[in-house]
Amino acid sequence: LKLAYDRPTLAYLGSPTGIRLVLLLGLSLLTLGSIKPVFKRWLAVHCFLAPVYETGRLMLYGGSPERVYGSLGLGSPSLWLLCTVAAAAAALFWETTFPDSNGESNGKQKTQKARVLFMRVLIFYRPDILLLVGAFIFLSLAVLCEMFIPFYTGKVIDILGTQYKWNNFLTAIILMGLYSLGSSFSAGCRGGLFMCAINSFTCRMKVKLFGALVKQEIGFFETIKTGDITSRLSTDTTLMGRAVALNVNVLLRTLIKTVGMLSLMMSLSWKLTLLMLMETPITGLLQSVHDNYYQRLSKEVQDSIARANEAAGETVGGIRTVRSFKTEQHEAGRYNDRLMDTHNRKTRRDTVMAVYLLLRRLTAVVMQVAMLYYGRLFIQRGQMSTGNLVSFILYQSDLADNIRTLIYIFGDMLNSVGAAGKVFEYLDREPQVSTKGTLQPETLTGHVQFHNLSFSYPTRQERKVLQGFSLELRPGQLTALVGPSGGGKSTCVSLLERFYQPQQGEILLDGLPLQSYQHHYLHRKIAMVGQEPVLFSGSVKDNIAYGLADCSLERVQEAARRANAHSFISQLEKGYDTDVGERGGQLSGGEKQRIAIARALIREPQVLILDEVTSALDTESEHMALASCPSQTLLVIAHRLKTIERADQIILIDQGTVQEQGTHQELMDRKGSYYKLKERLFTEDDVPH
Template identity: 40%
Template sequence: MALLPAIRLACLLLLVDLVVLAALAQLAPALAHLGLAAVWLEAGLRLPAFTVAGRLLAPGGPRGAAVVLSLTPAAFLTLRSLLVPYSAAPVLLATAAPVWLALTHGATAAALLVWAVPSPGRDTGTESPVAVRQLLALALAEWPVLGGAFFFLVLAVLGETAGPYCTGKALDAIQHGDGPTFFTIGLVLAADLGSSLFAGCRGGLFTLAQARLKLGTCYQLFSRLLRQDLAFFQGTPAAELSTRLANDVPLLCDVVPMSTNVALRSLGMALGLGGFMVGLSPRLALLALLEAPLIITARKVYDARHQVLQRAMLDATANTAAVVQEAVSSIETVRTFAGEEEEERRHSQAVTKMLGLKDRIDVEQALFTLIQRALQLAMQVLVLCHGRRQLREGTITTGSLVTFLLYQAKVSHHVQALVFGHGDLLSKAAASRKILEYLDREPTGDTGGTWAPTTLQGHVAFQHVSFAYPARPEHLVLQDVSFKLHPGEVMALAGLNGSGKSTCAGLLERFYDPGTGDVLLDGVPLRDYEYRYLHRQVVLVGQDPVLFSGTIRENITFGLESCGEEDVRAAAATAGALGFILALDRGFDTDVGDKGGQLSVGEKQRIAIARALVRRPTVLILDEAASALDGEGEVAPQQWVRSGWARTVLLITHCRRMLEAADRIVVLERGAVVEMGTPAELRSRCGPYSHLLQRGPGAGRTETPRMD
């Protein structure tokens, strides 16, 4: 809440109160003989006036300000009359000295300002309540386990509440000379043992719910991330995602069962023990309960800071992990440019920021703990002094006072735990906002239609396609591109860097959807095909293919539910990989290492081609990949088409021999089609294709799709 609305509301309430009290002063003689009832009647008359004025004239102020201002004087005067029966406190605020009015509004204004003070960098949105609702919705899936935990929680609270009461009765029996009986000792032991047993069952079930929730959330989050589009992954570092999974998910899943456990247990204990305290001594109970608003106020100020620092801490941790992973994964580039010192500096800055935030969190937590303990000690001393006075008056027994003091220590502990649990829930919900955002993201990467015909001809058509990458929407990579790829032919895309060749491959693979125009397969737009069916029929092999940790066989059959050994061997032989695979000690069971690091670039390309061919795709896209076949590369695609391994092949290559071996060539220049035809036709025209051949072998290298 902003400071300006709080100040405006405080001034408005003062003016309204002056008018209301002036009117109530005329009724003071009639109300004076009612005693404390007059105090609460006055509060009841002031409350609607404050509420209406605040809603109409200061809508930006806190809604609870009217309640605080109207009820606080009545509560104070009631408490003072109970604790100090012959005090000089006024009966009505309307007839009191101006200092009482100034004190009331001053205290209320101070409370409003403390509540309104924003923390540095704190978001002013309403994400915390929304995040809490999302957390509770996640935990609802484990309701059977949580229901059992709540049942044992109630039993544990009853046992823990009865323990001090039985102890007090035993002390009174000893004081009267009766001595402890077997029955009283049995009650104390039964209460303590039952409380311990039920508390253990409660804790075990909450731990089980926490583990199940963590497992389910990790699975749900990973599944949701895998189904996002490429633009999401290009804008989110992989290290950040892995750190979120490793750090934020446990934080998120710990807080729901833990906070629910602490909150319900503390609430039940506070209400139960508070009822016993009121029964033992109403005056001491009212005095002890003064600790609650003081602790809540202090906790609110601390939580406002802690939420911001914890969120910043998680972001700094994710950034540190990203720096480490980026440096390790690019170690060859770091060594090439002697950038070790630069990477050390980046890592040092990230770690320093992370440790600085951690130190601030620890210091503020220590200060809050000190304030909390001081308030608790002050209230204990105050209650002990008034208890000593009541012992002298004979209104309370020694056993009852001991029981009350035991209850007070427990109630204080549980009130603090309740306030802490609420603040911790809000803090961790806000800190885990990224995880909740990821869980709320709709899948956009594996969406598609329902069209899945039994056979495909392999006719591809680009119809007036224009496209710009999401990161640079103002820069058109393709502009009104139209060409066709017929079944049974090998067509090549040629062009300079940035001409749009790999972008066409990405659109055909449906990594992206065109901005305008359509990409058709057998006359049907790609978006109408079922997702898994489309990627079984249209397969891409890139220049630097990625292999996953595992065996060669697992990489070739990746994504296939069932694949026979004969199909795997035949695909490897067609891709030219069978010879070197069989030469390995373990053959197809050889582990390729992280990202295929145990193999050479050419070997990885051959395995990737085998992974594509084993699917017998309708459309095979080779993006600078067929060069791995050495001398047979220029004729291999035609052989695959003739032998039925692929029905249509699209080549993206800078190799002149492969361009000349293609059935047709489409030449792209600055995202537009400038020429198409057979290699002989294009050479005879002496146009862009001829100029491209004259520029040398590297002129037509493919562009990077994400930076096109």
């Protein structure tokens, strides 16, 4: 201190610096009118950085005037230019990391949301707590062992460079080998346990997400693209597990190493340690700018991949349509366009990464050169040994990476859970069609009443499909819904099946609202065979007994006989064990219809719905299917005249309302809409025109 006070250099550390700051602030206020916080910070750092730099030089070089007033003396233009650039970089880093802009509140809200998501992901890791604890223990051991390897490397160099002693050399080599072995073993165990925890978490999340998805109403799947759903199941759940577990792994490992290395480096040379820490603001600035661009581009890439998967899924799912219209080249071109879009977005993302890595490597090289330069000076002055310098440089190269990782990981650990946001959105979503009913009466007659229904599909809410619609279905009667396409027939079936919720009105089953019945009970009592029945990969028996546990073969065969399917099933190569292929591709349309009818009849429903299925059935199969339900409520949508003539009541639906109602003969005698549209609406099989 005495030396410092004796030097005129410290006169610059007093009032001149403060006066300079006041003058610059006053001039800026007069010129600009108002000063932003970032500019105030830049002025303060700019004014005080040069005196602080000179104070450091006094401490490093012992206060020699020749060294103090070198090429970067306090009054030199080079020093002030360097301080100006450094102050601007520090202010920009602060503004990027802790912005004062209007978007600050939005940034805080996003950070808080990310933290909530992160904590929810951690809660889902609770079943894997033993694996994680074991991984953290091995992580700590691996880091502690790894930290001492550079230290003993320097010891070996000092032993070889001075008077050689075999015992000291052997001890250093043995300790270095033990630490290396312990680090490798612990790192392997740590990685294995973390991967087991990640795989367990990913499998568990996929099951939970899939369970939540299949509980959603049908309208949800009409508004959400298939590629989006499959992307969440296949990609986002994996990203959730890896992002959190691996980030926590990296964070703890890096934090322990950083603290340990800093303490060892301070013991080797505190002066070089302070010099090395000057790299941190520059690294942080580069990391912050890189993160903003890279995360946005990564999200665009993820969405582009989902669109490409959707295009491929649509083509494969509709391959028969593609082949029939000979649009293979068109679909290939469409898929190629999606892939090229993904490629272009990946290129932009990887370019940002490449530029960031280049700048980061240049910064590291400059710091390495500075370390070597000042290390040589300290060795010449006897302030440290060659071995200590080697150990310090080994630590420094690792520590620089660790500091960059710490700067990155705190933000990335929150941002990486962005993939969890959409997953949790699906997990938390309550179906708009409630399934919380509790009624399960022992007896059900199957009396259905539609009361003043109004309904619009979720994707076309402006168009009323049903309006003021009322209808009654009585037990033991066959009701046929007829009318032009788009009139609302299939919508009635969908509402009765609780695929959708009507906006107005209600549907009663035995006088009680449909939504008050227990979900599984309701769909056991109301069975439907769709216009295009879907079979699943597996045997014929599995498809007939679909959803029924411990269903005997005799029960399956009885249902097949009632559906007139037993005879053709028995002729198959493996009978009821024959695989139907993907979506029933090994069977004809009529065979799939009969298996679908058997799948409905095996549940012994009180209400049976046949949505235009008789068009693919022969007359005998149709007659057996309808005759096997004498006491049930039957609702049929058909274009076959023989089926319609057999109905106890015919309902003509057009434009979402009931136009006419009665038996076939009554409607023909009335000579109304049914009579006029008969020739256009129905097919008279085996009846001469």
